[in-house]
Amino acid sequence: MTSVQLAEMSNAFVYATMVTLAIAMVAFAASFAAGRRPVAPVVTPVMEGAGGTALLVREEPAESVQPGRRAGNVGMSLTWLATLLLLVGVVLRGVWAGRVPWGNMYEFSITAALGVLAVFLVMSIKRDLRWLGLFVVIPTLLWLGLAVTVLYTEAAQLVPALKSYWLVIHVSAAIVCFGAFTFAAATASLAIARGRVESRQGTTDVMGWAARLPTRERLERLTNVVVAFSFPLWTFAVVAGAIWAENAWGRYWGWDPKETWAFITWVVFAAYLHARSTAGWRGNRASWIAIAGWISFLINYYGVNFFANSLHSYAGV
């Protein structure tokens, strides 16, 4: 296969991903519009007759009481498909360029979109996340749209400073973190929204669109789980970046704008974890902090690459 064909195939796969995601979005939207969220499986401890040994009977709500379930399933399947397509697109891009597929902002964007989808799907293996699909697919679509229109760049070799295996480690960790932070920002926003509805209606058993969502409490816990997983990884990404900087520029930390915003992101998520164990901060405020952390990641990515005079400005747009 010639290199031009490789490039065109990579692009075709990225476009196919976007089409698939668009259909998934419709399916998720339909599922969301269809009515109440499937009731979470309830665990009821049941004592069976004397001498019996059964316990902890898990009661699944009947299929029939879950409108929108089928549309949600379609959405999930399409998201899996879209993720596979994107994976192929990213791999082809890397093969074409002959290196890791994150040498410029376009490549980083499609790889980061893959990270977002992957984190969502991994999280969905053990949980029912059909209610979240819409809120992951929409930003991913926007992100990919931005990548193919504004950021698109032909592949080129890496500038020498980027030729390092620490880069591979650093950026792959950052990409997974980006996926997880996006997930956390989505659940944190939904927690805030759901919390509003809950307090307006004065109950956790709400009516209306928010009924499709888990309770505020559960959304906050989910956010916490994801941040607790990604914070150590982000710490690792920052340390790996420092090791790389030490090798490339002779100092492990120089308050370059990119480093500064990585640090800010780290500090904000540390503040989030603290807020989760501080009375009066555990709820909405913590959710806002998680969103702030995600925004600082975005600033680092867009703001710094475009505007700041940074050693890291290798954007190639």
Add this chain to the structure above:
Amino acid sequence: MTTDSAVRTDDTAPLPPLGSTGFLRWLWRQLTSMRTALILLFLLAVVSIPGSMLPQRGTNPLRVDQWIEQNPTTAPVLDALGFFDVYAAPWFAAVYLLLFISLIGCVLPRIGVHLRALRTPPPAAPRNLSRLPAHARFRLDRPPGEVLDDAATLLRSERWRVRTSPGEWVAAEKGYWRETGNLVFHLALVLVLVGIAVGGVLGWRGNVVVREGSGFSNTLTQYDAWGAGRMMSADQLAPFSFTLDDFRVDFERGEAQLGAPRLFEADLTYRAEPGSTPEQTTVQVNEPLVADGAKVFLVGHGYAPRFIVRDSRGSIVFDDTVVFLPQDGNFTSTGVIKIPDAEPSLGFTGLFLPTAALTEELGPHSIFPAPDYPAVFLSAFTGDLGMDSGAPQSVYTLDTSSMEQVGLESLIPGDTWQLPEGLGSIEFVDFDRWASFQIAHDPGKELALLSSVVAMLGLMISLFVRRRRMWVRATATEDGGTLVEVAALGKTEAVDLEPDVVHVAARMQAREEPRGGQA
């Protein structure tokens, strides 16, 4: 969720008591409270921002000067407040020092609390186990004593800490590593800061430009720029030296990212000390030379055209390469030549263009960084170079205030320009390259790295280990069997307790089965 007793999570702070010791204690409590830690963390994020928006002296002094020139009204205020050196500003230091004082004040007492907790057996079973978040109830055929012994053995074998009340209940607790990890994490952060501080106080860093064919020896006078920590003196420098034998560079010629650097590497001959055997090495970006505790990094490069200058007497007054500094990505470079000893004194300012182009609006400039069509544009001056005043002068600027411009010329390699008025001539012979090196020694970086690794391990333990308690209560039933209750409680939030309860209950029932079969 619960927090450790040493951690105050009160939202509304009580009013400060009167009296100085009472007030100090109150202040200390406030400072070491979780809420203060949270606010200080937030503040740290906020005060870091301006340094990413404004140019900083530490990274880019030239841009700071430009910025100040362009904003004459706001710049002096910002400058006085330290906004061009944010990370060395007192208000920035105040935030992180307060944060670390808070951290130490918070963590040290928690160590004591934790050590005590490690020696304290789990608490007695609550009266009503069915109120706990995870709970199971079932019946076994054996008497309560046996069931409880079984439960205790099982829990111990799965590394729970176990306390028993014979005939009544078994209490168990697990996940003490969580707090240990958390404490290790916070203490390791302090050590990271210590590592950074050691580097700041004992480290040094210098920059030097070396032309192809010339050398460098590690003494203070050889550096173009130099900075060192307070406790580092220049005579502690290791006596190594090197010469730059060859410098290779390659640029992207494809359409995408045209002109972006693709490779640069420098061949050096290195001597650990004067007289020791020379070694050949190659330094690349990402592959520094390790020289006696210091590291030599390749950070930049440029061109050094060679000129031969004759003065009015016809004698050669200058024959050397001159470092020209790149001004843009295509290496349009500027430089000066000063010849005070010529008769009369001569000075030149010039542009070196690796791939020369001349347009109406841009004037002479380079359109590609590689030397495809090299040329220089020179301006000749005669008069007082101002070098006798004793004031230090930059080798990259020419003070033309008391000089007279005598002409302008463009030259390609091999050309000679006969200066007007019989002042002499200048020949543009050819050009070499130069490389710039950053040479740095940071004795704190190993500590910083090691403590960050420890911090990460502590953090993972702290976030992934779940601290939880479990109770098993056994009550005799009338038919000689036992009613067993298993329940669990998480000590930190988001603990999924159900699997633990199911697991223990299932194991206890499994032990029963063979017996039930025989009966």
